[in-house]
Amino acid sequence: MEAESSQLVFYLLSFIIVIAAICVVTLKNIFHSALFLILVLFGVAGIYILLNAEFLAAVQVLIYVGAVSVLIIFAIMLTSHLTSRKIKQSNEQVTLAVFICAGFLLASLASIANTVWRITDRPMPEHNTLTIGKLLMNDYVLPFEIVSVVLLAALIGAIVLARKEGT
């Protein structure tokens, strides 16, 4: 019974995510696209909760919904006339792209359906935030630290590119 209801929630969330994602890439008003993007990110957070990954869900809401989306909306609002302008999101290659994507989708669905996936029978850790924290600071400390270097590189790069010249 519980499995069935969680499946129902999963399909509902997926439906919302897919529809919203299609809106993001088809709507002509970029501001509306940004709003639908927030809906997509919320939906993904819902899926994380469904998978018992509360920490990831919280991070998803805080960073993607909270920070990234707000930044995107700020950028749109601060760019003059962008909110009122109609922007075409496709070009003449759209039919070809749809066919290729549909083919790729079918191929991936077929192969995913016919594959044995590794399903763990171990119970979920009770405090998964604690577990993630321990893993990040022990086994996975190296990639964790490299990520901070990646962020540094991205920050410096963004400043170099955006800096006003002649100062």
Add this chain to the structure above:
Amino acid sequence: MTGSNLRILIPEVFLFLSALFIFAYDLGIKRKNPRQIGYIALAGIAITGILLIFFHGGILYHGMFSSDSLSVFFKIIFLGSAFMAIGASFEIASEKIRNHRGEYYGLILLSTVGMMFLSSANELLTLYVGLELTTIPLYVLVAYYKDDKLSVEAGLKYLIVGAFSSAILLYGLSLLYGMTGSTYLVGIKINLSVIFLTYGKIGPGLILAMVMIIAGIGFKLALVPFHMWAPDVYQGAPTPITGFLSVGSKAAGVIAFSRIFVNGLIAFSTDVMKPLDWGIIVAILASAAMIIGNITALRQRNIKRMLAYSSIAQIGYVMVGMVAASTMGVAAVGYYMFIYLFANMGAFTIATIFNDKTGSDDIVNYAGLSKSSPFFAACMTIFLLSLAGIPPLGGFVAKYLVFAAGIQAGYTWLVILALLTAVVSLYYYANIIKMMYFSPETPAQPIKPSLLARLILLIAVAGIIFWGVFPGTILNFATETAKVFAF
């Protein structure tokens, strides 16, 4: 348990600290000699190279980071290409990079740090993060001429294609994790074998994952059909960065490829269990790269675009050694990349100097170069002949080894194709040499490279000739690296 082994991180950490030092130094010093920062960057790379000799061997975090001979070999290539790229950057007029030399050199070093982590990564997360650290500074460096439309366009293209390919790669890696439940390559290898023995098949999900990983890394390698971005980006980027892209970034892709496929997924191309042979996919892509790269290079009039297509073809030859997936194949790939470092970086160094002195990248303007600057023309000739694979230069031995490994592994058709396309490539390489030596024109003024540039060119020429005639030392080292993989 891991504490005592932390010393094997010293070279990477030192290089990272030198990058930080450069950023800080550039800020703190008001009246600075732009060359000074460059020399600091060169010194940082040189010291990292020395540290690498003392601190290597051993693993960290259950084999996540492995400082084995393979990684050391490729780290030398990365450091060499960063060294030559920074040396060549001395020749760029200062108004083009403006006053941001500190950030420019620092970002090159950060990218090199990423490559070094990548080459040691035996675990998917570390590998992916290392790859990101490699490419993110490169997005910025490609767009470094902010006033030049071509450079900005190149930066934008590289960013979009790069981000897209990273996403595809990540999806492929996550599928691999979903099937095996491990991010460690060793664990993936074991678990895939367990699945195979239990169910008698792996399922098409593995093919999907492999195709996505090949596509993701293929973008970084500019392997056909994922090469569309390369010519525009190579043309628009600052020339030393183009060289760094074509050697350092490609070598990073090559080692990531060999770690994942030749090491992680090797069990699936042996005869014991053969659900999928990734070799054939890669062999087809390699042949496409050799054909399209070489034939399109014939028509190029811009030296950077020509070298871009030539490097697409070169990576096709490297992949011939890769599909062999044998001790000889890995050794051949290593040797090939080592010689390619000298030849391609050398050619791009010359293109940088030439562009700085004449303001042109057109092949036509190289006409009669041998009369005005004989040293310059002679170096370029050596580099091009090595890229074409003419004996007794290093490029010949490299091609010979790669082809031999291909034949040994049973890819005779691929090697025949490679030989034919190599003949085609001779035409466009020789065309530049003909321009330089047999054109009646005489350029107005001779080109006088700086002392450092001369030194770098001399080292590159010496390396190509010396290791072409006596390939033993490098070849032994490269063969040693193959022992990392259990064949």
